[in-house]
Amino acid sequence: MADRLAGRLIWRTLRPLFRVLAVLYLGHLMWRWIELPRPWWVQHYLDDLLCLPLVLTLTLFVLRFFYGPQLRLSWYHVAFTVIYFSLAFEVFFPKFMPRYTSDWVDAALYAAGGLIFYRFLNK
DSSP states (O other), rough: OHHHHTOOOOGGGGGGHHHHHHHHHHHHHHHHHHTOOOOOOHHHHHHHHHHOOOOOOOHHHHHHHOOTOOOOHHHHHHHHHHHHHHHIIIIHHHHOOOTTOOOOHHHHHHHHHHHHHHIIIII
């Protein structure tokens, strides 16, 4: 049974660009963990840029397991996700949790990440 389930996974969804972005994100996590100094733009903006390509690709991977390899996310699915993340992390969370800060550049980077996903990873 597990063999049949594993055969339904569409590994082509995890394209080389996704792997590069995932390695970049994990490298940034390790860089933060060993507490070496980072440029300010890497420290504040890299995770926001990488967030949506990684999240949406993994979402597409799971959806293709259930609905088949022909599935693609439409532009309004991606736009909804960009708006959702922007509102959640830049409007609502900063009001109630002091850990979060509101920054319009982050919302623009979510949009850029959504475009990267839609153009290059949503094949």
